[in-house]
Amino acid sequence: MSTTTDSSGGMSAVTLRDTPGPRGRLLTGSMRDFQRDSLGFIEEVAIRHGDVVRYRMATMWWYQVNHPEGVRRVLQENNHNYPKSNLTASILRPVAGEGLFISEGKTWLRQRRLMQPAFHRQKIAAFGELMTDAALSMLDRWDHRIDAAAEMTRLTLDVATDALFHAHVGEEPETIARAVSTLLAEINHRFQVPFYPPISVPTPRNRRMRQAIRTLDRAVYGIIEQRRRDGEEGDDLLSMLMAARDEETGAAMSDRQLRDEVITLFIAGHDTTANALTWTFYLLAKHPEADERLRAELVEVLDGAVPTVADLPKLPYSRMVIEEAMRLYPPAWITDRQAIEEDEILGHRIPAGGHVIISPYVTHRLPTLWENPENFDPDRFSPEQVSTRPRYAYFPFGGGPRQCIGKGMALMEAHLILATVMQRYRLRLAADQPVEPQPTVTLRPRGGLPMIVEPVS
Numbered sequence: 485m486s487t488t489t490d491s492s493g494g495m496s497a498v499t500l501r502d503t504p505g506p507r508g509r510l511l512t513g514s515m516r517d518f519q520r521d522s523l524g525f526i527e528e529v530a531i532r533h534g535d536v537v538r539y540r541m542a543t544m545w546w547y548q549v550n551h552p553e554g555v556r557r558v559l560q561e562n563n564h565n566y567p568k569s570n571l572t573a574s575i576l577r578p579v580a581g582e583g584l585f586i587s588e589g590k591t592w593l594r595q596r597r598l599m600q601p602a603f604h605r606q607k608i609a610a611f612g613e614l615m616t617d618a619a620l621s622m623l624d625r626w627d628h629r630i631d632a633a634a635e636m637t638r639l640t641l642d643v644a645t646d647a648l649f650h651a652h653v654g655e656e657p658e659t660i661a662r663a664v665s666t667l668l669a670e671i672n673h674r675f676q677v678p679f680y681p682p683i684s685v686p687t688p689r690n691r692r693m694r695q696a697i698r699t700l701d702r703a704v705y706g707i708i709e710q711r712r713r714d715g716e717e718g719d720d721l722l723s724m725l726m727a728a729r730d731e732e733t734g735a736a737m738s739d740r741q742l743r744d745e746v747i748t749l750f751i752a753g754h755d756t757t758a759n760a761l762t763w764t765f766y767l768l769a770k771h772p773e774a775d776e777r778l779r780a781e782l783v784e785v786l787d788g789a790v791p792t793v794a795d796l797p798k799l800p801y802s803r804m805v806i807e808e809a810m811r812l813y814p815p816a817w818i819t820d821r822q823a824i825e826e827d828e829i830l831g832h833r834i835p836a837g838g839h840v841i842i843s844p845y846v847t848h849r850l851p852t853l854w855e856n857p858e859n860f861d862p863d864r865f866s867p868e869q870v871s872t873r874p875r876y877a878y879f880p881f882g883g884g885p886r887q888c889i890g891k892g893m894a895l896m897e898a899h900l901i902l903a904t905v906m907q908r909y910r911l912r913l914a915a916d917q918p919v920e921p922q923p924t925v926t927l928r929p930r931g932g933l934p935m936i937v938e939p940v941s
C-alpha cells in the first residue's frame with residue numbers, strides 16, 4: 485500500500501494501492517501502442533497488470549477497468565459518478581445532439597422514460613415480420629459470392645428505416661441509407677484520429693459530414709411535419725416517439741428532440757446488429773459441428789417455415805450461438821466514462837476527472853473467468869453455465885441504467901435473421917486467410933467478410 489499521485493501531480497489523502505500499468509513513452513505515453521493495435525494493447529495490459537490498469541495517453545491518464553466487480557461499480561452501483569466522457573460527447577453531439585446515447589442527467593432520464601415503452605417486448609414483436617421480409621428480399625438478391633459484412637449492414641439499415649418510418653419515407657430510402665453510412669464512417673474516423681478539427685472547420689470530411697446531416701435533417705423533419713399535418717398515427721418507432729408523453733408534465737418531445745433520437749437510433753442500432761450477425765456467420769463457418777447443430781434445431785422446429793417471434797423461445801441453440809459470437813466479438817467493444825468525483829475501485833483510486841475505459845472484449849476473454857477463452861463454445865450460454873458466472877463477466881449491451889435500450893430488439897432481429905438465412909443457405913469462408921477484427925466504433929472484420937453461399941437442398 486502506498487500514497488498515490490493523481491494526474492495533476494497532487495497527493496491523495498486516501499492511501500490505496502498503486503495502480504499498475506505500462507510505462508509507455510516519454511511524451512506520448514501508451515498512445516502509439518493503443519493506436520497501432522487497440523485490441524492487442526487493451527487485452528495485453530489486462531493480462532499483464534490485472535483488474536484495474538492505468539496508462540497515460542499523452543497528458544491524460546486512462547484507467548482501464550477489467551474485473552466484473554469494477555465494471556459493476558462504474559456502470560451500475562456508482563453510475564452517477566461516471567457520465568459519458570467529453571471525448572465521446574464531443575464527437576457525437578454535432579450529429580446526435582441531445583439524443584439518448586450522449587445526453588446526461590435530467591434530460592437523459594426524461595428521454596429514457598419517454599422512449600422505454602416503445603422498446604417493450606410486445607411493441608417490438610410487431611417488427612418481426614418486417615425483419616424476416618427484409619432478410620428474404622436480401623436472400624433473393626444473393627449470388628454465389630457475397631460480402632457478408634456489407635450485406636448485413638445493408639439489411640440492418642433497411643430494417644432500421646422500416647422500423648422507424650415504415651414505408652412512409654419521403655426521401656428515397658437509398659438517400660437516407662447513404663447519409664447514415666457517411667455519418668457512421670465520419671464518426672469512426674473521428675474516434676480514430678483524436679483532435680480532428682471541429683465540424684465548423686471546412687475540411688473535406690467535415691463538409692461531407694455536414695452534407696449528410698443536412699440530408700437526414702431534411703428527411704426526418706419532413707416526415708415529422710407530414711405526420712403532424714395528416715394527423716396520421718402509425719405503428720412504427722417514430723409514431724411511438726411522437727405519441728409519448730411525459731408522465732409528470734404531459735409534454736411531448738419537441739421536433740428537435742425527435743430528430744436527435746431518430747438519428748441516435750439509426751447510428752446506435754444498425755451497425756452493431758450487423759456486426760453481431762457477421763461474426764456469427766464467420767464463427768459458424770469455422771465450426772461445422774455448431775453449424776450442424778444449429779441446422780438440426782431449425783429443421784426440427786421450423787421445418788422450412790419463415791421464423792416468427794413466437795418461434796424464438798423454441799430455438800435456444802441459435803440464440804446461444806449469437807451470444808457466444810458477441811462474447812468473442814462484442815460489436816460495442818469499448819466504452820468510456822469520466823469520473824466526476826474521486827472513487828475507489830477494487831482498492832484502486834480513480835481521481836476526479838479520471839478517464840475510465842471499459843471493454844467487454846477484454847472482460848469476455850479473461851482466463852480467470854472463461855475456460856479456454858479463445859474457443860468458440862455456445863454451450864457457455866446454457867442456463868446452467870450462465871447461472872454460475874458473475875453478472876458483469878458478460879455485458880455486450882452494457883449495464884445499469886444506461887444499458888442498451890435496443891437490446892431486446894437487437895437480439896430478436898439477429899435471431900430471426902440468422903434462422904431465416906441458415907434455412908436457405910450454407911455459408912463458407914471464401915478465403916483461407918485469417919479474418920482480423922478491426923476496432924472502429926464497432927468491431928468489424930477488416931476488409932469485409934467474403935463468403936460463398938450454397939443453397940441448402
Ligand code: HEM
Nearest residue numbers: 585752753756757760816819880881882886888889890894
Ligand atoms: C447487437 C446489437 C447492439 C449492441 C451490441 C449494442 C450495444 C450497446 C451498448 C454497449 C450500449 C451502452 C453504451 C455505454 O454504456 O456507453 C448501448 C446503448 C444504446 N443502444 Fe445499443 N446495441 C445494439 C443494438 C441497438 C439497437 C437495435 C438500438 C435501437 C434501435 C440501440 C440503441 C441504443 C441506444 C439509444 C443506447 C443509449 C442508451 C442510453 O444511454 O440510455 N442499440 N448499446
